[in-house]
Amino acid sequence: MKRFLADGRGRWLTLALAALTCLLVFGGTAVALTGDDTPTLRAGAAPKEGDEQAEDRLRQLDIATTSSRLAGDNPLDISQAGALRAAAANAARKLGKNAPGTDPPTFDGNWASVGPNPVVTAARSDSAFYALSGRIGALAIEPNGRFILGAAQGGIWTMDPPAAPGTPADGTWVYRTSPQDTQTVGAITIAPSNANIVYAGTGEGALSGDSMYGDGILKSTDGGNTWNHVSGDYFVGVSITRVVVDPHNASHLYVAVDRGRGGERRVTPAVHSRYGIWESTDGGISWTLLREVTEANGATDLEMDPQNSSILYASFWGDAIYKSTDAGHTWTKIMNGMPAGANFAGAQTRFSIAISHPSPTTPAVLYAGFDWNNADGSHHIAEVFKSTDAGASWAQLPGHGATDEDSVEDYCGTQCFYDNVIEVDPNNPNVVYAAGSFGYDLSPQSGGIFRSTDGGQTWLNLGWDLHPDFHALAMDPTNPDHILIGNDGGVWYSPDRGGRPSASDALNTVDWQDLNGTVDPGTAVVTHRTGLDIAQDTSIGTNPTLQARLWAGTQDNGTQRKSATSNTWFDVAGGDGGQVLVDPTDFHFVYGTYFGLSASLYRFTDGGASFFSNQFIQNGLTLSDRSEFYVPWVLNPNNQSQLFVGSYRLYRTDDAKGSAKWSLISPDLTTGCTGTAPNGARTCAISAIGVGGGTAAYVGTLDGNVWISPDA
16 A cells, blocks of 8 residues: 655545445435426537547547557567456356346346437427437448448337338337347448348447447348357457458358457457458358468458459558459558558558449449548548559549538548548449548538549538438348438438439539438427337436436447436537536436536536536636546535546546546656556546545556545
8 A cells, every 4th residue: 555645736646456336325315207398409509519620639649549459567469368268257157147246136137228219409400309319330221222220229120111212211220139249330241142141340440549449240040030159269359341252152151350449348259259351161160361461561451352352452451452353362552642651550441442343344443431641640631542453553532622612532541440441333443432520610510421423523411400420221132212311410311312313413412311210390299119229328317306308328329317217318519429417316417528628517407308408617627637538526425516538547627517627636646657657548548436434535547557545
């Protein structure tokens, strides 16, 4: 035990503790709700503007950690670390399985879904209310028109298409995978020769801090209604970014594998989950590694030439694009015409590629989209490149449309490793889509998805009233004009390539149909529920004084509160939602965060009665402090005016309901690193805070320190 005095700010003691558990019982008088529980939108209210550069810095720290070897006094290689983690995970499972039950009988009840079905918020383009769900990992459309959806963390779903192309989508989503299966999906592909056979690659390949690992390949032989795990112990703990199936043989397929995130990442056999390109000739049961890559260069995309199944194209993170003409046994780098002197490793470039080859008498046309670092280390915004000679050479496309909002340049912003989609009509190489982040700096805000019908010479913005951060786009194989798109907020359908036929048409002439639900755009009242409850909650908040009004922080769908009368949830803050705190004695006071310290810490004083009424409470903080992506903070259960928040130091306010001015009450409680921590963590920052209701405070850090202050 170590003890020191921190400049009069309190005594801090390091403790060798693994965990701290505190059971809190709250009092308070319950409040009953009457009338409508839908929030209002005040004139001029809008989501708070985030700091994209700060968010990118935090994401890059995360990537740097997972892309490097393990650190420490005695570094382990990946195989050794995987073996140790696997042993620990197995021991934990056995302990949990064999431990005697000690929970009270009240914990024996069944779980019931409380949504969100759907999430409702105001769109960024025109403030109209619309429905959201959660992040999409993969999409596909069957030849009969039925939709298949793989959620980033929500399993596999299907929906029947609209009755006719011009009619509104009014169906419901049906959950198709078992709760015992992995819920994270990175790729879905329908076998071209047999539409009843569908493969799903588990583990989301978006390369973010919460792109969770999977457990291999799921297969359906009845068009997506039922699924079976077929890959044994292959690909456990990693992510499948793409599945391609031989058009002549539904049992012959290839997958691209990159890293997976989560508690047991890399806990896999050394051979069966290597990053790279793999092949199966028996319907996904057994696999052969064709091209192995290092941990820092996972396979991020994979395409097969529809005219010749022996020709494959693959891209690798921070490396290059490659081609194989012998079914993946040998590979050649194809980068002729790409930016000279580009440092793809330095930018951790993720290449998104697509192929169209409708006729055997003409060469295959390929597109690639990515950002990169120049030779001097400066960042170059994302561009789209095109090859008309099957990858032998590339040329950068003009990128601009008739107006600035139609420019495809920089389509994925500073996070092309996360949201980067290039897809092309398989029957018409002139029709190509690029999707990425969002045009936050446009007025009105729009973008994130673009379409070209002239081979990439000009582009059209299709992002009106859509949610940011795109991850998937699928075309109907019988009519490629029918498309599905998926982003951090859910899924949309268009019967006509997204609408907006020409640059002379207004931005709002898109024809997207919201498959997350239907909402009255003026009142926020839900008029149709599709059942797609897949939001990624990062925290939950409850309040004894208003028990029906639950709260949650969610990934990129804000701090939400539940309707007291239905399974509708309302995103009342926008952006990312981290740890939500609810005053246990007064439901009007709710506290939430976005990401990092510089763009976080806000307060509601109306209990979520209106959208975007939250106000920042940052006075006294050093906003440049290094911190977690979702900063930890707690409310003192015995003093609702006292909040604690951690960067690499601990702050406290004693006037949470008033001025909310913060005071620094500790020194640096970490080992002091500004980059990757000595133990391999992403940085040196506080990751957990505990306050038991008295005067003591507990702090845990990413780099392994645990502290106590008896009188914080």
